[in-house]
Amino acid sequence: xDFQLSDDQRALRAGVRELLAGRFGRDxxxxxxxxxxxxxxxxxxxxxxxxxxxxxxxxxxxxxxxxLPEAALLFEEAGRSLLPGPLIATHLVAGSVKGxxxxxxxxxxxxxxxxxxxxxxxxxxxxxxxxxxxxxxGGTLRDAAPVRDAAGPVRSADPFxxxxxxxxxxxAGEPLPGAGRLREEGALLAAAEQLGSAARTTEMxxxxxxxxxxxxxxxxxxxAVKHLCAGMLVRAxxxxxxxxxxxxxxxxxxxxxxxxxxDDAAVRNARDCLQVHGGMGFTWESDVHLHLKRAWLRSxxxxxxAAAEEMLAGDLC
Amino acid sequence: MxxxxxxxxxxxxxxxxxxxxxxxxxxxxxxxxxxxxGRRAYDTAWQRMLYDAGYAGLHWPVDAGxxxxxxxxxxxxxxxxxxxxxPYVGANFVGLLHAGPTIAAEGTAEQRARWLPPVLxxxxxxxxxxxEPEAGSDLAALRTRAVRDGDHYVVSGSKIWTSHAEVAxxxxxxxxxxxxxxxxxxxxxxxxxxxxPGVTVRPLRxxxxxxxxxxxxxxxxRVPVSHRVGAENDGWRVTMVTLSFExxxxxxxxxxxxxxxxxxxxxxxxxxGRWDDPVLRRRLGRLNAEFRALWRLTQWNVSEAxxxxxxxxxxxxxxxxxxxxxxxxxxxxxxxxxxLGADSADLDxxxxxxxxxxxxxxxxxxxxxxxxxIVAERILGLPKGR
Ligand SMILES: Cc1cc2nc3c(=O)[nH]c(=O)nc-3n(C[C@H](O)[C@H](O)[C@H](O)COP(=O)(O)OP(=O)(O)OC[C@H]3O[C@@H](n4cnc5c(N)ncnc54)[C@H](O)[C@@H]3O)c2cc1C
Numbered sequence: 220x221d222f223q224l225s226d227d228q229r230a231l232r233a234g235v236r237e238l239l240a241g242r243f244g245r246d247x248x249x250x251x252x253x254x255x256x257x258x259x260x261x262x263x264x265x266x267x268x269x270x271x272x273x274x275x276x277x278x279x280x281x282x283x284x285x286x287l288p289e290a291a292l293l294f295e296e297a298g299r300s301l302l303p304g305p306l307i308a309t310h311l312v313a314g315s316v317k318g319x320x321x322x323x324x325x326x327x328x329x330x331x332x333x334x335x336x337x338x339x340x341x342x343x344x345x346x347x348x349x350x351x352x353x354x355x356x357g358g359t360l361r362d363a364a365p366v367r368d369a370a371g372p373v374r375s376a377d378p379f380x381x382x383x384x385x386x387x388x389x390x391a392g393e394p395l396p397g398a399g400r401l402r403e404e405g406a407l408l409a410a411a412e413q414l415g416s417a418a419r420t421t422e423m424x425x426x427x428x429x430x431x432x433x434x435x436x437x438x439x440x441x442x443a444v445k446h447l448c449a450g451m452l453v454r455a456x457x458x459x460x461x462x463x464x465x466x467x468x469x470x471x472x473x474x475x476x477x478x479x480x481x482d483d484a485a486v487r488n489a490r491d492c493l494q495v496h497g498g499m500g501f502t503w504e505s506d507v508h509l510h511l512k513r514a515w516l517r518s519x520x521x522x523x524x525a526a527a528e529e530m531l532a533g534d535l536c
Numbered sequence: 537m538x539x540x541x542x543x544x545x546x547x548x549x550x551x552x553x554x555x556x557x558x559x560x561x562x563x564x565x566x567x568x569x570x571x572x573x574g575r576r577a578y579d580t581a582w583q584r585m586l587y588d589a590g591y592a593g594l595h596w597p598v599d600a601g602x603x604x605x606x607x608x609x610x611x612x613x614x615x616x617x618x619x620x621x622x623p624y625v626g627a628n629f630v631g632l633l634h635a636g637p638t639i640a641a642e643g644t645a646e647q648r649a650r651w652l653p654p655v656l657x658x659x660x661x662x663x664x665x666x667x668e669p670e671a672g673s674d675l676a677a678l679r680t681r682a683v684r685d686g687d688h689y690v691v692s693g694s695k696i697w698t699s700h701a702e703v704a705x706x707x708x709x710x711x712x713x714x715x716x717x718x719x720x721x722x723x724x725x726x727x728x729x730x731x732x733p734g735v736t737v738r739p740l741r742x743x744x745x746x747x748x749x750x751x752x753x754x755x756x757x758r759v760p761v762s763h764r765v766g767a768e769n770d771g772w773r774v775t776m777v778t779l780s781f782e783x784x785x786x787x788x789x790x791x792x793x794x795x796x797x798x799x800x801x802x803x804x805x806x807x808x809g810r811w812d813d814p815v816l817r818r819r820l821g822r823l824n825a826e827f828r829a830l831w832r833l834t835q836w837n838v839s840e841a842x843x844x845x846x847x848x849x850x851x852x853x854x855x856x857x858x859x860x861x862x863x864x865x866x867x868x869x870x871x872x873x874x875x876l877g878a879d880s881a882d883l884d885x886x887x888x889x890x891x892x893x894x895x896x897x898x899x900x901x902x903x904x905x906x907x908x909x910i911v912a913e914r915i916l917g918l919p920k921g922r
Contacts, residue, residue: 220538220539220540220541220542220545220608220611220835220838220839221537221538221839221842221843222537222538222539222832222835222836222838222839223537223836223839223840223843224537225537225538228537288537421916425916425917425918428918429917429918429919436919436921437918437919439912439918439919439921440918440919440920440921441921442905442908442909442921445908445909445912445913445918445921446905446908446909446912448912448916448918449859449907449908449909449911449912449916450908452856452911452915452916453856453859453860453911456833456856457826457829457830457833457856457860458829459836460829460832460833460835460836461825461828461829461832463537463832463836464539464829464832464835466537467537467538467539468539472824472828473828475825476824476825476828476829477825477829479822479825480825480826480829525818527821527825528817528818528819528821528822528825529814529817529818529821530821531820531821531822531824531825532802532817532818532820532821532824533821534821534824535798535799535801535802535820535821535824536802536803536806
């Protein structure tokens with residue numbers, strides 16, 4: 220047993236972090252926010268070139284040939300940097316949608332009852348089978364345009380994620396090969412994004428607590444603040460073990476546990492981060508709200524807390 | 537990231553399993569919680585069996601009488617013994633998990649030869665005399681005095697919350713040898729015989745009704761200078777070397793046990809119909825996620841220690857674990873009370889006593905508040921404060 224990152228995994232993570240810092244650092248991130256451009260196609264292609272979408276496709280098919288643990292590391296970095304767009308869906312169907320592997324197509328995901336993120340920009344639509352229909356194929360593919368035409372835009376609480384409400388039932392499209400695990404894998408990658416966000420808000424809180432002074436001392440020397448930060452780290456590190464292990468085992472129950480804990484870590488850490496920032500934390504200017512809004516949204520995607528808890532309860536019997 | 541065990545590790549597990557299956561049926565019945573002589577006999581007999589089979593001090597260095605096993609083998613040992621329902625470390629706790637490792641790390645060759653083999657064989661029991669009425673979280677405030685008199689120290693003062701004091705042969709004692717020095721620099725580490733004249737032990741009853749710990753009054757107890765481990769006034773450092781050593785693995789068996797309890801709770805809830813309540817069901821589901829993740833965190837910490845080499849488990853990772861685990865354990869038994877319903881007040885029902893004893897987890901071995909200070913200051917680097 221060696222449950223630590225391998226050298227290759229460390230290098231991969233460092234590489235992605237560097238790529239995202241260079242291509243989607245804070246200035247660009249804020250500019251993208253102000254411009255409300257949604258998916259930046261040039262960046263999307265660069266992500267494609269970096270292997271973001273083709274990561275798990277076999278090398279023979281032009282993929283990178285890596286597995287879920289590596290994908291989890293990539294998506295953790297995406298969550299850290301607030302990278303917008305339907306990254307997970309595009310990654311999951313990279314082998315089936317033309318151009319998706321290279322970052323030339325944007326694939327949104329429809330999960331019945333949920334608003335659809337980035338439907339307006341999508342080239343294709345992944346239609347997830349209902350969570351409680353275990354024997355149905357995990358998902359099908361459709362052209363996005365007709366669904367979009369019948370959908371209405373939602374004023375999204377997350378400024379980085381345009382949402383569309385689809386009211387008419389959408390028929391399943393073309394069956395996808397190997398689609399049985401789509402929801403699980405999507406949940407795992409969403410959990411990895413949540414982990415990245417939770418670790419990032421911990422850093423932001425610690426950084427601010429060390430710099431901001433009140434009563435003649437850094438606020439991080441006050442226990443009430445210090446203990447909030449310690450609690451954030453504990454949540455993030457427990458979620459890390461859960462997410463990485465679930466990526467290694469790909470066990471559905473373990474994935475459910477990882478999603479549950481990572482959702483919790485992302486949402487609660489963002490809220491504590493906001494608290495540590497005081498009035499600054501309540502501003503548009505601060506990045507805290509961007510993490511919180513995304514964390515809230517992701518909590519409802521792929522696998523909700525209620526569904527995860529029921530799965531984990533079922534596992535006890 | 538590799539969660540698979542190597543062939544060597546699997547062989548180790550298989551051998552251990554076979555041995556446990558062979559010997560456990562021959563164990564005597566567990567003594568009652570208040571039968572201290574019985575508990576001591578039971579715990580030390582088990583330690584002797586481990587010793588004879590070559591499992592005592594598994595992860596201790598070979599030159600300390602241990603087997604030099606890797607952190608992963610140690611993890612497997614703790615997991616398998618718990619799975620098989622083997623006795624817990626019990627009264628051997630301080631000898632095996634703290635005093636022993638301290639002597640192994642800081643003692644002279646003579647001191648190691650004197651004290652370590654009896655710990656490994658289960659011949660001698662140790663207790664830990666650190667906390668005092670006025671020195672709990674602020675351990676460095678301890679006042680018990682040791683005054684040099686020839687080749688002895690004369691020790692006077694009082695200790696409190698000393699677990700297993702009633703049955704211990706030895707006490708690892710922190711004393712003040714230089715009252716004029718800065719607090720952390722005037723402390724020494726002594727091994728004190730519990731039957732020395734001047735030692736009085738008064739058992740304290742815990743909220744669970746039994747006497748798990750005691751007060752200890754020391755009235756001019758003579759301790760040979762040769763029983764000091766480490767240099768005079770260097771006792772704080774000597775103690776800290778090992779205080780954080782086991783936090784990464786100290787609860788491995790318990791996490792395994794908690795997962796089994798959780799499954800048993802679910803089975804009980806199905807029998808008595810409470811399983812139909814989605815609120816309770818989801819609560820148990822969340823606890824399943826929690827304990828699964830705590831197990832993975834343990835594997836993460838152990839792998840980190842294994843990579844770091846012989847240095848043992850980093851204490852700070854242990855603080856993250858302990859904070860979450862102690863809380864999760866309390867939540868587990870709160871959920872148990874809900875499953876039990878009206879029976880949760882019946883001390884003869886399983887889990888009711890466990891619910892009571894779980895309350896000590898956020899206090900003993902460093903309170904949650906102190907653990908948060910450690911995490912914030914030593915891992916996150918936040919400034920020290922009041
Ligand atoms: C079951 C059990 C077994 C034990 N066994 C032993 C043993 O064998 N040997 C031994 O030496 N000791 C033992 N202890 C003692 C244990 O280590 C102490 O109880 C513990 O360190 C806390 O000290 P205290 O009880 O004096 O509480 P205090 O230090 O008085 O703490 C009271 C409260 O104040 C809080 N507090 C204190 N300081 C701070 C701070 N700086 N910041 C924030 N909050 C703070 C604490 O978190 C706690 O909530 C045992 C305790 C228990 C419960």
